[in-house]
Amino acid sequence: MTDPTEPAAPSGPQADRTGQTGPPADQAEQADQPGQASQAGPPPGEPAGPPPADRQASRTGRNLPVAAAVGVLLGALAIVTLFTLKVTFLLLVAVAVGGALWEVSRAFASRNLTVPVIPVGAAGVAMLALAYWSGVQATLAAFVVSVIVLLAWRLPSGADGYVRDVTASVFVLAYLPLPAVFVALMLAFPDGPRRVVIFVALAVCSDVGGYFAGILLGKHPMAPRISPRKTWEGLAGSLLLGVIGGAVLLVTLLHGHWWQGALLGIAAVAAAVLGDLVESMVKRDLDIKDMGHILPGHGGVMERIDSLLIVAPVAWLLLTVFIPHAAH
Numbered sequence: 001m002t003d004p005t006e007p008a009a010p011s012g013p014q015a016d017r018t019g020q021t022g023p024p025a026d027q028a029e030q031a032d033q034p035g036q037a038s039q040a041g042p043p044p045g046e047p048a049g050p051p052p053a054d055r056q057a058s059r060t061g062r063n064l065p066v067a068a069a070v071g072v073l074l075g076a077l078a079i080v081t082l083f084t085l086k087v088t089f090l091l092l093v094a095v096a097v098g099g100a101l102w103e104v105s106r107a108f109a110s111r112n113l114t115v116p117v118i119p120v121g122a123a124g125v126a127m128l129a130l131a132y133w134s135g136v137q138a139t140l141a142a143f144v145v146s147v148i149v150l151l152a153w154r155l156p157s158g159a160d161g162y163v164r165d166v167t168a169s170v171f172v173l174a175y176l177p178l179p180a181v182f183v184a185l186m187l188a189f190p191d192g193p194r195r196v197v198i199f200v201a202l203a204v205c206s207d208v209g210g211y212f213a214g215i216l217l218g219k220h221p222m223a224p225r226i227s228p229r230k231t232w233e234g235l236a237g238s239l240l241l242g243v244i245g246g247a248v249l250l251v252t253l254l255h256g257h258w259w260q261g262a263l264l265g266i267a268a269v270a271a272a273v274l275g276d277l278v279e280s281m282v283k284r285d286l287d288i289k290d291m292g293h294i295l296p297g298h299g300g301v302m303e304r305i306d307s308l309l310i311v312a313p314v315a316w317l318l319l320t321v322f323i324p325h326a327a328h
Contacts, residue, residue, distance in 0.1 A: 071204075074304070078200060082193040089196070090132055090184055097124050097180045099301035103291040104172055111286055112161070113168040119146070119153050120169060124177030131184035139181050146173060179309040182316040190326035194253040198246075199315035202268035203308050205245040206238040210273075213237020227280040235273060242269035254319070254327040264318045268311050275310035279303070 081089040098121055105115040123146035130138040150169045154162055186195040214234030222230045246265025250256040279302065283289065292300020 075200075075204075079197075082196060086187055086192060087132075089193075090128060090187060093180055093183050094125055094128055096301055096305055097128075097176050099294065100291070100305055101172065101176055103300045103302050104176065107283075107286050107288055107291055108168055108172070110288070114154075114157075114161070114165045115169050115172050116150070116153055119149050120173050120177070123149065123173060124180070127177050127181045128184045131181040132188050135188075136185065139185075143173070143178060176309065179312050182312040186312075186316050186319065191254065191328075194327070195315075195319050195323075198249045198253060198264075198319070199268070199311060200308065201249055202242055202245055202265055202315065203272050203311045205241040205265070206269045206272035206307065206311075209241030209269075210234040210238035213240075223277055226277050226284065230273075230276070235269075238269045238273065239266060242266065250322070254323045256322050256327075260318075260322040264315065264322070267314050267318055271311045271314040272307035275307035278310070279306035 078089065078092065081092050101115075101117060101121055101124065105117050105120075108115050123142065127139050127142045127146070130142050147170055150173065151166055154166050154169070157165075183196060183199070186192055186199060189195055210230070211234070213236060214229065214231050217233040217237070218229070218231030220232045221228060222232050222235055242265035243262045244265070246261035246263070246268065247258040248261065250261030250264060251258050279291075283291065290299035291302035294300055
């Protein structure tokens with residue numbers, strides 16, 4: 001999910017990697033950290049700071065009402081598809097991964113990295129379908145075959161950049177469709193919709209808990225060179241809400257033990273935060289603010305599912321260990 005306290009995209013000429021324009025990256029990161037004021041004062045005749053509404057927008061990095069409305073709509077769509085016809089939720093997952101793949105391939109192209117959307121997308125669809133209908137072994141075989149296809153797909157374009165492009169393609173295959181298959185594996189259980197609800201809810205708990213704790217209490221940056229406004233206080237808020245949410249949901253929906261839910265909540269929050277940091281690092285490496293802009297208040301599809309992708313295999317593993325058979 002999008003880091004809710006990421007600084008808003010700056011305006012004006014931006015610094016490229018050679019440092020032609022704009023402030024150095026280290027100075028920009030220091031200026032963005034909470035609790036630190038810029039050394040330069042406002043120009044004469046201008047107000048000392050932005051209006052209150054603008055201050056809130058710059059602090060959160062997104063329009064909160066719009067982001068919340070989009071989140072509620074997406075959540076409602078997920079619930080409706082989960083508890084009517086499960087396959088429609090699987091289709092929703094495929095669409096989300098396909099949208100993220102399109103965004104990431106475009107972002108990689110800005111750095112002359114070619115990721116072929118057609119074979120990677122087809123591989124993703126095949127892996128999702130096999131995970132749901134055939135299980136783990138068939139999915140693993142499909143992943144290996146997909147890597148072989150990508151090795152062959154790039155051959156006609158010549159040797160120049162072959163290793164670079166194939167590496168990028170396999171990275172995207174492992175970063176997007178492969179983690180998503182664990183959603184299909186959870187969904188395949190007779191109680192699959194409830195397992196998926198727990199997985200998604202814990203990722204949301206991490207996002208919401210970190211957002212409000214970071215906004216209200218955040219003072220100590222956790223990873224200033226990756227995500228300058230992600231704070232230790234925000235992490236504590238994510239963990240608190242994740243533990244509570246995990247304990248309540250696992251007992252309520254799958255009749256597990258509260259301590260199992262608490263452990264699941266901790267693991268899910270750790271995975272969600274890692275997902276945020278990884279996507280932030282990828283965007284920094286590519287010198288972009290967002291992967292896309294299709295979701296108002298969130299950015300692109302990738303900003304919405306970055307943490308979900310990393311939480312999915314963790315949630316599947318722990319739920320399979322704690323609740324190996326379908327709960328009644």
